[in-house]
Amino acid sequence: MRLRPIAALSAAAVSVLLLAGCAGSGDAESSPSPSGSSGAADACLIAASPGSDSDAVTVDEAGDTLSATVPSDLAFEQVERTVVTPGDGADLGVGDLVSAQYQVYDGASGELINDSTTTSASEDGRVPVLIDQTQLTMWVGAIECNPLGSTVVMTVPGSALGTEGSNYVVVARTFEELPTTATGQSVAPVEGMPEVALADDGEPTITVPDTAAPADLQIEVLKKGDGPTVAEGDQVTVQYKGVAWDTKEEFDSSWKRGAPAAFTTTGVYEGFGKAMVGQTVGSQVLVVMPPSMGDLNGALKGKTLVFVIDILGTQHAPTAATQ
Template structure:
C-alpha cells in the first residue's frame, strides 16, 4: 500500500470516519488560504480496549520498542494511557512537540516515526482534519502521557492494514513568533501587535506593489522552511487598497493553521520558504502572486499584505 507518511498521518481516518462531527480545514489549494475551525472539547475521547491494552512498550522516546500481539482483535478504535504525564492537558488546535511511532500491526514495520525529527521530536498541530490521528491519540490527556492508539484497517480505508500508534506529547510549543525584533524596512507596511500577539497593519502611502517583497519583523532561530514543508503559522491578510482584513487565523479564536508551502498562493509561499521557525514576516504582493489568475475571485485584482508568524515546519517524506 503506497502512501506518503505525513499525508497518512494527516488524514488517517479521513476525519469524517475517525472524528465524526468535528470540522476543520482541508489542505488549502493554491487559490485559497487556510480556514481551520477551533474546538475546545474532546473530539473522540477513545477508550481502552483489548487491543490497545495488550500492546507492550519497551524503552523510551522515539526508540521505544512497540510490540503488537499477533492475535490482537482490533475490534474498534481504542486508546490506552500507559502512563499519565504531569503537564497541561492537550486539546484540539494545540501545537505540541511529539515523539511517536506508527506501526503496521500485520508486519510490525514502522510506517513513520518522529526519529527523523531533531531530537526524535516533530511538531504537530492537533487539527481535526489534517492531523486526526494525533488528535485521537493525544487529546484530553496531559503533556508527558505515553499513549497507545489502536486503529482497525476498516477505519483507514479500503485495503488498509490495522495500525498501532505510540505517541507522547513532550511540550506545548509557542503559538506566536518568538524571534528577536528587527528594525522595520522602509516602504513596507507598519505592523503593531496587541498583548496577545495579534497584528494590525497600516498601509504606507504610495503605489501598489509591482513585485512581491518580504521583510522580517522578528528573526527566529529554529529550523529553516523548505519548499513543500508542512508549516504551522498564525497569519493576517489585508487588502493593500483599503487595509481591510480578508482572512486571518487570529479571527478564528487565534487557532494556528497548517498547510504545505506549495499549497498556497505564490506570494505566501515566497514569504515562508527560506525563513526560520520563530520568525514573523510581512509580505506584499501584486495580484499576479495572489489571486490574479483566479477568474472571478473577489481578490483577483487586489494587491495583498500578509503578516505571518512561522511556528513550526516539518519536511514531507517522499512516497515509499
C-alpha cells in the same frame, strides 16, 4: 480568502486518512477553523477508550525515540486508546500546539511504516503537532484529550478509515507546549513597507501606506527566530493575518479563529509559500505579494495581498527513503 491546507504530512499514505469513522473531518479546500477550545477535556475529537488491543501493545520509551511491539492477534474491532505513561501537564485540546514524536505501525505485520523522527527539522527528533479538527490525523487523535507529557497507544481498524483490511497502531508522546506567537528578536522595519503593531497577545495590526502597491514580491523579516529553517515542501505551523492593499481591509486571520494553522509551503498562495521558505522558526515575516502570486481565481483575484506570518514550527517533507 481561503488558504489551502493539507490533510497531513507523513512518510506513508496512511497519514492522509482522517478518522472519518470517529469524528467529522474538515474540508481540504477550506481554511482551518479550529474552535479554540484549548485544553477542553470534554471536547474530544474522537471517543476512544482503552481496550484489549491497545493494552496489548508494548512500548519502549527509553532514549530519544519510541519503539513498540505489535502483537499479531489484535482484533481491531474498534478504535482503542491506552495511556501507557500519563503526563503531568494539562489535557490537550483543539488549538493546542505541542512538540511530539509519533510512529505508525502496520497492524498486520507490525512493521513500522511512519516515524516522525525521519521528518523532524530539529536535532531532538521532535515535530510540532497542532490539534486541529480540520486535519484530524491518527497521531492527533492519539494525543488529544490526554495530559501533556503522556505516551499513548491507539489502535485503529481500517473500517474507521474506509480502508477495510488495513489496520494501524499509533504510538505517540508529547513533550512541551510550543509558543503560538513569534519569539524571535525584533528587526528594524523597512521604509515604505506596511507598518505592523502588535497587541499584548501578539495579534498584528497591519497599516498599509497610501501609495501604489509594489509590482514585485516583497518580503520583510520583522522578527528573527533561532529555530529550524523552513524548507520547500515543509508543513509549517503559523499564525497569520491578511489584508488587501487597495482596501486595507482584513480578509483572513488565524487570530480570529483562535488557534494557529498548518500548511505546506506548496499548498498555499505562491507568495505566502515563498515568504516561509528559508525562514527560521520563531520568525515573524511580512510579505506583500502581487496578484500573480496570490488569489488567482477567487474573490481576491487581481489584488495585491499583505500578510503577517508568525512561524511557529516546521516539519520536513518525507524523502524517498522514508516513504
